[in-house]
Amino acid sequence: MNRAIITVMGIDHTGIVAGISSVLATFGVNILDITQTIMGDMFVMIVLVDITNLDDLTALIERLLEEGKRLKVKVSLEREEIFRVMHRI
Amino acid sequence: MFFTTEEILETIRMVQTEHLDIRTITLGVNLLDCRRDRLEETVISISKRLKEVTRDFLDVVKKVELEYGIPIVNRRVAITPVSLLIQSEDIEEYLYLSKGLDKIAEEMGLDFIGGYTAFLEYEINKRGLAFIKAIPLILNETSRLCASIVVASTRGGINVDAIKEIAYIILDTARLKNNPISCAKLIVMSNPPPDNPFMAGAFQGIERGEKVLNVGISGPGTVRAALERLPKEANLIDVAEEIKRIAFKITRAGEFIGKEISKRLDIKFGSVDISLAPTPDEGDSVGKIIEKIGLEHIGAPGSTAVLFLINDAIKRGGLMASSSIGGLSGTFIPVSEDKSIAEAVSCGALTLEKLEALTNVCSVGLDMIPIPGDIDPYSLMGIILDEMAIGVMANKTTAVRILPVPGGKPGEWIELGGLLGKAPIINVNSFSCKGIFDRGGRIPPPVNSFRN
Numbered sequence: 001m002n003r004a005i006i007t008v009m010g011i012d013h014t015g016i017v018a019g020i021s022s023v024l025a026t027f028g029v030n031i032l033d034i035t036q037t038i039m040g041d042m043f044v045m046i047v048l049v050d051i052t053n054l055d056d057l058t059a060l061i062e063r064l065l066e067e068g069k070r071l072k073v074k075v076s077l078e079r080e081e082i083f084r085v086m087h088r089i
Numbered sequence: 090m091f092f093t094t095e096e097i098l099e100t101i102r103m104v105q106t107e108h109l110d111i112r113t114i115t116l117g118v119n120l121l122d123c124r125r126d127r128l129e130e131t132v133i134s135i136s137k138r139l140k141e142v143t144r145d146f147l148d149v150v151k152k153v154e155l156e157y158g159i160p161i162v163n164r165r166v167a168i169t170p171v172s173l174l175i176q177s178e179d180i181e182e183y184l185y186l187s188k189g190l191d192k193i194a195e196e197m198g199l200d201f202i203g204g205y206t207a208f209l210e211y212e213i214n215k216r217g218l219a220f221i222k223a224i225p226l227i228l229n230e231t232s233r234l235c236a237s238i239v240v241a242s243t244r245g246g247i248n249v250d251a252i253k254e255i256a257y258i259i260l261d262t263a264r265l266k267n268n269p270i271s272c273a274k275l276i277v278m279s280n281p282p283p284d285n286p287f288m289a290g291a292f293q294g295i296e297r298g299e300k301v302l303n304v305g306i307s308g309p310g311t312v313r314a315a316l317e318r319l320p321k322e323a324n325l326i327d328v329a330e331e332i333k334r335i336a337f338k339i340t341r342a343g344e345f346i347g348k349e350i351s352k353r354l355d356i357k358f359g360s361v362d363i364s365l366a367p368t369p370d371e372g373d374s375v376g377k378i379i380e381k382i383g384l385e386h387i388g389a390p391g392s393t394a395v396l397f398l399i400n401d402a403i404k405r406g407g408l409m410a411s412s413s414i415g416g417l418s419g420t421f422i423p424v425s426e427d428k429s430i431a432e433a434v435s436c437g438a439l440t441l442e443k444l445e446a447l448t449n450v451c452s453v454g455l456d457m458i459p460i461p462g463d464i465d466p467y468s469l470m471g472i473i474l475d476e477m478a479i480g481v482m483a484n485k486t487t488a489v490r491i492l493p494v495p496g497g498k499p500g501e502w503i504e505l506g507g508l509l510g511k512a513p514i515i516n517v518n519s520f521s522c523k524g525i526f527d528r529g530g531r532i533p534p535p536v537n538s539f540r541n
Contacts, residue, residue: 078158079156087100
């Protein structure tokens with residue numbers, strides 16, 4: 001299975017989870033895990049997604065960045081392996 | 090979730106706010122079988138080969154950069170040393186080939202192409218002389234080709250006659266069009282590694298195979314930020330541990346990205362060079378790391394020890410992270426490219442002599458240092474000779490990349506632009522060393538070169 005981690009950070013307001021998850025739904029990307037915390041007044045959401053059957057990862061990334069702009073939050077997507085190599089021996 | 094929030098945010102923070110990047114992906118390409126009887130045909134053959142090898146290079150790099158979220162700053166090619174591709178006493182031939190290489194690099198969208206390289210540590214004959222005499226014209230008439238001249242090695246000793254010639258070449262390169270920046274593409278070296286991904290010293294060593302992908306990873310900002318998070322009372326062991334930890338992580342990331350690109354291009358993975366390479370950005374400075382550890386400025390007494398600590402911790406983390414550590418791997422101290430090192434020169438904390446001392450424990454040498462354009466050529470020769478002696482004796486790479494500024498006086502700032510940054514012209518000791526060069530010849534290799 002190919003997985004990616006989406007990180008969303010910004011000032012907390014309504015609609016962030018809905019906005020991001022609706023983009024994922026449009027692309028047929030399944031959410032495997034989701035965590036969300038508030039650090040000070042910063043909203044931090046981390047979403048683990050399955051991208052095994054996704055045809056165009058680039059398009060998803062571009063769409064997520066757009067959505068981030070609309071929601072005024074910082075969104076990034078990285079394939080999961082990069083976290084594994086950095087944090088696991 | 091397989092990772093903690095802290096782990097995920099640490100990676101994101103390193104990239105987004107601490108300038109973690111892959112500084113370069115450098116494809117090493119063997120061009121030995123592109124040699125033809127006629128030079129024009131050699132250039133055509135090289136062009137064909139490089140186009141073939143780099144066809145998907147930029148697209149794949151762009152894709153991987155996007156998918157893994159780590160910026161890749163430079164795309165480069167390192168080729169078989171040009172001195173092995175043509176053997177000529179005619180400067181025009183070297184110029185013709187160089188312009189051809191530069192054009193290919195431009196057409197392929199490469200940032201740099203390295204390999205205008207010659208090995209002169211044993212002798213400098215008529216061909217070697219023509220090779221280096223072409224350099225001022227080449228570096229002033231091309232924009233992407235980098236030159237590296239080897240004048241010393243632990244096995245071969247130091248060729249003082251070659252140093253004498255190359256000093257004039259450096260001065261001519263800067264003077265030809267009153268442009269010291271041309272000299273940023275020229276490096277004089279001892280013991281160069283055959284898999285260095287960084288310019289200006291990159292070339293494809295003949296032992297490195299047909300084509301190979303090398304990665305240069307950097308991240309002074311990540312180290313500085315990690316040190317900032319350490320408690321004030323952290324002792325030097327804690328500091329070394331923290332640097333090692335960060336070096337491990339960024340090396341793993343770099344190696345992974347390199348291997349991914351290598352897999353997608355079907356080109357063998359070579360080595361990963363973990364080097365703290367600063368940029369003029371405030372947060373991306375090696376000088377600042379040194380200050381953070383406990384010095385007012387780099388150059389203060391204690392600087393050599395602190396740089397040794399950093400350099401060694403970087404290597405330790407890198408070696409633990411990857412079995413393919415290569416290139417230079419350590420810490421660069423380029424004066425103009427590091428804001429706080431340039432400022433240390435400006436305020437008098439850092440002198441040329443202290444920089445030389447620091448090169449004993451950094452990974453390269455005297456780098457990106459503006460000097461007065463009217464320097465006595467013999468003084469420039471002496472500076473190079475001393476730096477080569479350090480490399481030869483310590484059995485490490487050392488290099489000199491120095492920028493004579495026509496009409497420039499010590500203390501005047503010179504703006505080099507972009508990633509090359511700016512720096513004050515450094516004061517040079519003007520006592521004469523002419524006598525050594527009047528004697529000429531070679532300095533024999535040191536006792537420690539005999540390891541059999």
